[in-house]
Amino acid sequence: MLLIHCPYCGEDRSELEFRAAGDAHIARPANIAAISDEEFADYFFLRDNPKGLIYERWRHIHGCGRFFNAVRDTVSDKFVMTYKAGEPKPDLSPAPGVAPALPADSRPVETYEATEGRAE
Amino acid sequence: MRKYSVFAVAREAMRAHKGWEAQWTSPEPRSQYDVIIIGGGGHGLGAAYYLAKEHGITNVAVIEKGWLGGGNTGRNTTIIRSNYLYEESMDIYEHSLKLWEGLSQELNYNVMYSPRGVMMLSHNIHDSQVFKRHIHANRLYGIDNEWLTPEQAKDYCPPLDISASARYPINGAALQRRGGTARHDAVAWGYARAASDRGVHVIQNCEVKAIRRGPDGAVTGVETTKGFIGAKKIGVSASGHNSMVLAMADVRLPLQSNPLQALVSEPLKPIFPCVVMSNTVHAYISQSDKGELVIGAGTDQFNSYSQTGGLQIITHTLDAICELFPIFRRVKMMRQWGGITDNTPDRSPIQGVTPVPNLFVNCGWGTGGFKATPGSAHLFAHLIARGEPHRLAAGLTLDRFRTGRLIDEAAAAAVAH
Ligand SMILES: Cc1cc2nc3c(=O)[nH]c(=O)nc-3n(C[C@H](O)[C@H](O)[C@H](O)COP(=O)(O)OP(=O)(O)OC[C@H]3O[C@@H](n4cnc5c(N)ncnc54)[C@H](O)[C@@H]3O)c2cc1C
Ligand SMILES: [Zn+2]
Numbered sequence: 001m002l003l004i005h006c007p008y009c010g011e012d013r014s015e016l017e018f019r020a021a022g023d024a025h026i027a028r029p030a031n032i033a034a035i036s037d038e039e040f041a042d043y044f045f046l047r048d049n050p051k052g053l054i055y056e057r058w059r060h061i062h063g064c065g066r067f068f069n070a071v072r073d074t075v076s077d078k079f080v081m082t083y084k085a086g087e088p089k090p091d092l093s094p095a096p097g098v099a100p101a102l103p104a105d106s107r108p109v110e111t112y113e114a115t116e117g118r119a120e
Numbered sequence: 121m122r123k124y125s126v127f128a129v130a131r132e133a134m135r136a137h138k139g140w141e142a143q144w145t146s147p148e149p150r151s152q153y154d155v156i157i158i159g160g161g162g163h164g165l166g167a168a169y170y171l172a173k174e175h176g177i178t179n180v181a182v183i184e185k186g187w188l189g190g191g192n193t194g195r196n197t198t199i200i201r202s203n204y205l206y207e208e209s210m211d212i213y214e215h216s217l218k219l220w221e222g223l224s225q226e227l228n229y230n231v232m233y234s235p236r237g238v239m240m241l242s243h244n245i246h247d248s249q250v251f252k253r254h255i256h257a258n259r260l261y262g263i264d265n266e267w268l269t270p271e272q273a274k275d276y277c278p279p280l281d282i283s284a285s286a287r288y289p290i291n292g293a294a295l296q297r298r299g300g301t302a303r304h305d306a307v308a309w310g311y312a313r314a315a316s317d318r319g320v321h322v323i324q325n326c327e328v329k330a331i332r333r334g335p336d337g338a339v340t341g342v343e344t345t346k347g348f349i350g351a352k353k354i355g356v357s358a359s360g361h362n363s364m365v366l367a368m369a370d371v372r373l374p375l376q377s378n379p380l381q382a383l384v385s386e387p388l389k390p391i392f393p394c395v396v397m398s399n400t401v402h403a404y405i406s407q408s409d410k411g412e413l414v415i416g417a418g419t420d421q422f423n424s425y426s427q428t429g430g431l432q433i434i435t436h437t438l439d440a441i442c443e444l445f446p447i448f449r450r451v452k453m454m455r456q457w458g459g460i461t462d463n464t465p466d467r468s469p470i471q472g473v474t475p476v477p478n479l480f481v482n483c484g485w486g487t488g489g490f491k492a493t494p495g496s497a498h499l500f501a502h503l504i505a506r507g508e509p510h511r512l513a514a515g516l517t518l519d520r521f522r523t524g525r526l527i528d529e530a531a532a533a534a535v536a537h
Contacts, residue, residue: 002430019421020422044521047374049363049376051364072422
C-alpha cells in the first residue's frame with residue numbers, strides 16, 4: 001500500500017484514502033465539436049503508459065475531497081512529488097512516450113483541472 | 121520430435137529415463153526471419169505454431185526477454201470460459217474454448233484442460249438480472265450457460281455457504297459447464313515444443329530494445345540484446361509491456377498497465393470441484409491438481425510495472441473468500457505474486473494492423489486473456505500471414521476507438537474478467 005502526500009492537507013496518508021484518477025495535464029479541447037474523430041479518440045482514449053515517471057491525478061476522496069497531481073515512478077511506485085491542481089507540470093526529465101509540450105499560444109486551457117481541484 | 125505416449129513412458133521407465141530429449145531447441149538467432157513475434161507467452165508461441173502449421177510460414181522466431189511463460193501466462197489463475205456478453209467477445213472466446221477441447225491432442229502435450237465448470241455467483245437482484253441477460257445472449261448464440269438456484273449451486277459446489285445469514289447472501293448462480301482450468305506453463309511449453317518441431321526458433325533471454333524501420337516506414341527488424349535481427353513482419357504480443365514495445369515504433373495505443381495479483385494456499389486434499397467467481401465481492405477460486413487453492417484478486421488502481429501489487433487488494437479478496445467459504449478460514453496461504461496486465465478502455469482486446477506497415481499487434485487482453493490463448497494465437501497468425509484480420513477477430517481492431525463501436529465488456533462485467 002502506498003503512502004501519499006496530499007498537497008492540500010499537507011499530510012502523508014494511506015492509499016485507502018485516495019482514488020487514482022488517471023493522466024494529469026489532459027486538457028479538453030476548447031473546440032470539441034469541431035475536432036475530427038481521430039483527434040477525439042486521441043483526447044478521450046490515449047493515455048501515457050510509461051515504465052518510469054508518470055504524471056497523474058489523484059483525489060483525496062476520503063479526506064479533503066480534492067484533486068491534485070503527482071509524479072510517480074511506475075517501477076518502484078515511489079512518489080517523486082505531489083502538487084496542487086492547476087500548478088504547471090514540473091520540469092522533470094520526461095518519461096518515454098510523453099508528448100512534447102505544445103507552444104504556449106496553441107496550448108488549450110486546463111479548465112477541468114482549474115475548476116475541479118477545489119471542493120466547495 | 122519424439123512423440124509422448126504411454127509407450128514412451130514405459131520405454132523410458134526401462135532405461136532410467138535417459139532417453140527424453142529437450143522439448144525445444146535453443147538456436148542462435150538467424151540474421152533474417154520472415155516473421156518475428158515479440159513475447160514468448162502463450163499468445164506469441166501459439167501464433168508462431170499456427171503460422172507454421174496453418175500458413176506454412178516456418179522462418180519464424182519468437183523473441184522472449186526472460187523465460188517462456190514467465191509473463192502473465194505463468195502468473196494467471198487459468199480460468200477458462202466463453203460466456204461473455206457481446207458477439208465480438210463470444211466469437212473469439214468460444215473459438216478459443218473449442219480449441220482448448222482438443223489442444224492436448226493437437227500439441228501431443230498434456231495441457232490439463234479440465235472442464236470442471238465455472239460458476240459465477242449472484243448476490244443481489246442486479247447480479248441475477250445481468251447474469252440472466254448473459255445466459256440468454258449466450259444461448260441464442262449457441263454457447264452453454266445456465267441459471268442455478270442457490271440449492272443447485274450448493275449441490276455443484278458443496279463448500280459454498282448459501283445460508284440466509286451469510287455476509288454475502290447468494291440468490292443464484294450462472295454456470296458454464298464447459299468452462300474450467302488448464303495448466304498454465306504447459307500451454308507455453310506445449311506450443312513452444314510443437315512450434316520448434318516445425319522449425320520455429322524459440323529465443324529466450326533476448327530483449328527487444330528497438331524496432332527498425334525502412335525509408336517507406338515499414339519494419340525491417342529489431343535491435344535486441346543479441347544484436348540486430350531482421351524481419352519482414354513483426355507481431356507484438358508482450359502483454360503488460362505492449363505500450364513500451366509499440367513505443368519503439370512510435371505507435372501509441374489506448375493501453376494502461378496495472379498489476380493484478382493471485383495467491384495460492386498450502387496443498388489440500390481434493391475439496392473444491394469447480395471454479396467459483398464472485399464479481400460483486402471480487403474473488404475467484406479453484407483448486408489446482410496439486411491441491412492448492414488458487415485465488416485471484418483485483419488490480420491496483422494506478423499504472424504500474426512493479427509486478428507486486430498492494431497488500432490491501434489481496435486482504436480484501438481473502439475477506440470475501442472466507443465469507444463465501446467459511447471452511448477455508450484457517451487455510452494458510454503459501455505464495456503471492458503479481459503480473460502486469462495491459463488494459464483497454466472497454467476491457468476488450470485489440471488485435472489488428474497498426475499504422476506502421478508490417479507491424480501487427482495483439483494486446484489489451486488485460487486480466488482475462490489466458491482463456492483466449494489458443495483462439496487469439498490462431499487468429500493472430502491469420503492476421504500476420506494474410507495482413508488482414510480473420511472474420512472472428514474483425515471487431516477487435518483499433519478502429520473501434522475512432523468509430524465508437526466499443527465492445528464494452530467492462531460495463532457488462534463491471535469487474536476484472
Ligand atoms: C494474477 C493474474 C491472474 C489472471 N487470471 C486469469 C484467468 O483466470 N483467466 C484468464 O483468462 N486470464 C487471466 N489472466 C490474464 C492472462 O494471464 C493474460 O491475459 C495472458 O496470459 C496473456 O498472455 P500473453 O501470452 O499475451 O502474455 P505473457 O504471457 O505475459 O507474455 C508476454 C511476454 O512478452 C515478454 N516481453 C515483454 N517485453 C519484451 C521485450 N521488450 N522483448 C522480448 N520479450 C518481451 C514478457 O517477458 C512475456 O513473457 C490473469 C493475469 C494475472 C496477472
Ligand atoms: Zn487532502
